[in-house]
Amino acid sequence: MTVLALDGVSAAPWDEPLLVDIRLQVSAGEVVALIGPNGAGKSSLLRLIAGDFSASAGTLAFGGQPLADWPRRELAQHLAFLPQLSLLNFPYTVEEVVLLGRTPHATGARADREIAHHALVATDTLGLRNRLYTQLSGGERQRVQLARVFAQIWDSGDMAGKLLLLDEPTAALDLAHQQQLAGAIAGIAERGCAVLLVVHDVNLAAAVGNRLLVLDRGRQVASGTPAEVLTAALFRDLFHAEVLVQQHPNGRQPLVIGL
Template sequence: MSLEAREVEVWRGRGRVAGPLSLELRPGEVLAVVGPNGAGKSSLVAALSGELRCRTGDVFLEGRALHAWPSVERAQRLGVLLQESSLGFGFTALEVALLGRSPHARRGGAESDLEVARAALDATDTQHLASRAYPTLSGGERQRVQLARVLAQLWTPPASGHRYLLLDEPTASLDLSHQHLVLERARAFAREGGAVLTVLHDLNLAARYADRIAVLDRGRCVETGTPVDVLTPDLIANTFGLRVEVLSRPDQPGPLVIPMGRAASPP
């Protein structure tokens, strides 16, 4: 069982933004997707979540084409946190988290849904914002409240199958402490049997928290493997145009990437 993209091509307008590429997200793992700007990372998330249909190829959720799943059943298994989540209403943070319980409206009742929403706020360190109006929150606070909404959506395991969490740059607007909190929550979700795909720009965060890293460049997946196997000076130089030193850390998961300056442009 997995969430799998099979030879997909994703287009926006008249241009291809990702693919053809194949990628599999498996329960119990954190898969980090990295790559330079414009590499197709967000487009891949859009395809995996069903926001964008693939021009060719397809996405399969546990062996079944994603678009063939009934919307409620799919939402009970697959949740996505986008880079930016707009909300024009003056909901409180608790009400935003409670929106994530919509796919489970008939399963436990309002009181149990409220308990889950509060637990999700606690998991994202936003419980103190429960009564605050969402539009008054900072960018980082909004991002964590939105994560609470997605966690609330996936809090209850489905009767069969697994849960899949897609995070598109979840640390972009967060301070250092909350970057680690969010990724620690992602690791906990994977330990509980869920699957997490997260787009990251910080290679050291990817090295620390991911079981596998997929490197995208110009819409293609150029390498997939463990952080130690993927994060090499040559690959980083060729993909990101950056000279680095990569140090092993026996006492920590994943290597340490130290930037040394921009790589020389090819003649």
């Protein structure tokens, strides 16, 4: 089942072309990782899908319907977006922040708190539940915001038809929490949720993504399984970096070794 389909999508919200002719299909349960140099348009692609600006050409379909035709609230029940930066500077408790993710739903306070509990567990923030958000560290805040977007699309049963957009969710996380996040993403993907995420660490991208999409200056330059995409030639052309690409000892993915 195709959850998200972009066909020939271009966007130029500030007159400069930001994205050009993007073609992308994401199926239920699939995890697609976006990689590319700084300024390649990775965040812009996520923001375009989240509806922050509109496409100048091409079609975006979500769940078989043009994205623009979705009623606001219904869309929010199916699509959640974690931006790179959080502006929140009011002293909500962590649990209150996570419960904000339940705003588009009318599931009732009890069900909401249960779902918030699951989301807190999935992001290892249960212990922070009663702390004030403004007094947390950067990594802790990022995990709390993650819990919020998890709660927004959480369903204890089948999650097919839902899409989670994550913009550098691991940027501020320590190694243990990066691994835990990878596990949490795999967990919701197993239940049918589609995930599209931006990561800078290519090895992490290869570990969590079924598929990688490489962007450069707003254009899509490569797409495929990690083994197909991650080659020494790609890194030379795209990142102007010399790397060694080897088989990961776990045998499931390529391993990129920088200097």
